[in-house]
Amino acid sequence: MRLYILFSFLLLAVICSSCVDASRGTFGRLCSSNPSNRKRGCDNRYGCGHYGARRGNRKHLGLDILCADGDTVYAPFDVKLNGISRPYSKNNAINDGINLSGKGLCFKMFYVKPDRYTGTLKKGQRIGRMLRMQSVYPGIPSHVHIQMCDRSDPTKYF
Numbered sequence: 001m002r003l004y005i006l007f008s009f010l011l012l013a014v015i016c017s018s019c020v021d022a023s024r025g026t027f028g029r030l031c032s033s034n035p036s037n038r039k040r041g042c043d044n045r046y047g048c049g050h051y052g053a054r055r056g057n058r059k060h061l062g063l064d065i066l067c068a069d070g071d072t073v074y075a076p077f078d079v080k081l082n083g084i085s086r087p088y089s090k091n092n093a094i095n096d097g098i099n100l101s102g103k104g105l106c107f108k109m110f111y112v113k114p115d116r117y118t119g120t121l122k123k124g125q126r127i128g129r130m131l132r133m134q135s136v137y138p139g140i141p142s143h144v145h146i147q148m149c150d151r152s153d154p155t156k157y158f
């Protein structure tokens with residue numbers, strides 16, 4: 001009986017350490033106001049933040065991570081900056097972003113004004129600043145949009 005209890009504790013310890021690791025993910029902190037990379041949920045007005053969420057006839061191809069307007073945005077790991085990547089063809093106040101690569105991944109981040117579009121950054125260094133999303137989508141949970149260059153689901157990295 002005592003051995004059984006001991007074994008259960010051991011098993012639990014192993015399982016929990018691996019789930020903590022998984023929840024930490026590949027992406028380190030993105031925004032100054034959201035240390036744990038909390039994801040955008042759903043709201044009645046604008047929809048949901050998960051990959052594959054409906055956007056009219058289209059599909060949401062990224063994952064939204066909560067980020068307050070004006071937040072400092074950080075490199076989630078050591079990255080190379082591959083140039084500008086804009087979310088919209090029609091310009092507005094949040095039509096800026098950047099293509100990044102690192103850890104064997106290529107991804108785009110939208111709604112951010114980067115300090116520069118080329119070069120490299122170490123994990124935790126400043127990429128730039130979250131743009132004023134509330135001025136374009138009043139009441140939306142402000143967020144950055146992370147989209148893999150190959151359009152695959154980024155959720156497993158968070």
Ligand SMILES: *[C@@H]1O[C@H](CO)[C@@H](O)[C@H](O)[C@H]1NC(C)=O
Nearest residue numbers: 082085099100101106108149
């Ligand atoms: C992002 O940059 C990489 C490296 O320059 C490039 O290969 C890739 O095509 C770009 N991806 C997108 C979706 O812009």
Ligand SMILES: [Zn+2]
Nearest residue numbers: 062063064145
């Ligand atoms: Zn999005």
